[in-house]
Amino acid sequence: MRILVTGGAGFIGSALIRHVLRHTEHSVLNLDKLTYAGNLESLATVADDPRYRFLQADIGDAAAVSRALEDFQPDAVMHLAAESHVDRSIDGPSAFIQTNIVGTYALLDAVRAYWQALPEPRRGTFRFHHISTDEVYGDLHGADDLFRETTPYAPSSPYSASKAASDHLVRAWHRTYGLPVLVSNCSNNYGPYHFPEKLIPLMILNALEGKPLPVYGNGQQVRDWLYVEDHARALLQVVTWGMVGETYNIGGHNEKRNLDVVQGICALLEELAPAKPAGVARYADLIRFVSDRPGHDLRYAIDAGKIERELGWTPAETFESGLRKTVQWYLDNLDWCRRVQDGSYQRERLGSLGGSQP
Structure with missing residues (x-):
């Protein structure tokens, strides 16, 4: 297939592109606006692959999207471009409305025109895969409740409300x-x-820097954690084998309290980075409870039974194995982290890392 990925320089999008190029024969066009969260260094390992192309463009620019569709002729569009940070959406919701709702509308209309002009059988095999979040479902109250594909939407934050709107x-x-x-x-x-x-x-x-580890409220908020490479595999399964018109919930079967996550990170750092900053006896001593954010949902948990039954996907990583890999990756890639923290990744990102233009 030829797959156009929007938001492919983001966290999940870059993982998807790396997975596709490493494990399939598909070609990819990465269309990304390169906002603060877009980092082409995350694609450095595949940037020279002849099946990879990059185009800096905004999904809200219908003319640019239409040109990209005509030039690249994708068999599928996987839409990951989104503003996605809850705290930022509370401080400044406008960008979330513009990208997640208005941008998705512009993308949909450009894709619809492209799809309607395709000849058969390509028109019949084309797919538009929209990647969203469990936060559209709001909060779970019962200890055994799970989000299912039929769960009513009840978003709590400007971010989740904008994603719910894009789903609709x-x-x-x-x-x-x-x-x-x-x-x-x-x-x-x-x-x-x-x-x-x-x-x-x-x-x-x-x-690692000896700074406080801020935990919202009492740290009892529960989330279902999904290793990003497991998610990338699931997304490829959905776009390849999923049934048109259907929704698939993707979860890691790893419900953890936020406080437990932070304590687990501290325990791993005690093992993997025992040389602590000056004045720090234990990493866990850095944990600080801070005022909870407005509208903070207490518990999310996904029933991923449908994608497991119908598409044969299950997560490969437990939370323990995935967290260990994650902590080790950050320890091994502190230069990448520093370039993000000091902003140099934004100044250097277009260089030779961007792949070819379509």
């Missing part, structure tokens, strides 16, 4: 125009190349 747009384009869509909703991802503002990399890097 995608399904409307399927229902109204017949666009062959697939939707997947995933739990919390973690793993290599995660932007340092996110929980797990933030805790690793703060601990």
Whole structure:
């Protein structure tokens, strides 16, 4: 296949592209605006692959997207471009509305025009795969409740509300125009190349620098953690074998309290990085409880039974094995982290890392 990936310089998008190029014969066009979270260094290992191309463009620029579609002639579009940080959405929701809702609308309309002009049988095999989040479902209350594909939407933050809106747009384009869509909703991802503002990399890097490890509220919020490379495998399964019009929930079967996650990171660092910053006796001593953020959901958990039954996907990593790999990756790639933290990745990112233009 020829796959156009939006947001391919982001955390999940780059993992998807690395997986596709390493394990299939597919070709990829990475269309990314390169906002602060887009980092082409995350694709350095595949940037020279002749099956990889990069185009800096905004999904909200319908003309640029239409040109890319016509030039690249994809068999599938995998839509990952999104603003995705909850705290940022609380401080400045406008960018989330613009990218996640208006941008998705512009992308859908450009893709619809492209798809309608395709000849058969390509028109019949084309797929639009929209990648979303479990946060659209809101909060779980019962200890045994799980998010299922039929769970009603009840988003709590500007971020999750904007993603819920984009999900509804995608399904409307399927229902109204017949666009062959697939939707997947995933739990919390973690793993290599995660932007340092996110929980797990933030805790690793703060601990190594002897900085406080801020935990919201009492740290009892529960999330289902999904190793990003497991997610990449699942996404490829969905776009290849998923049934048009269907939704697939993707989770790691790893429900953990935020406090347990941070304590697990501290325990691994005691083993893997025993030489601590001055004045730090134990990494866990750096944990600090801070005021909870507004509208903070208490528990997320996914029932991934449908994708397991219908597409044969199961996660390969436990949380323990995935977290160990993640902590070790950050210890081995502190230069990558520093370039993100000091902003140099933004100044250098277009260079030779961008792949060829379409």
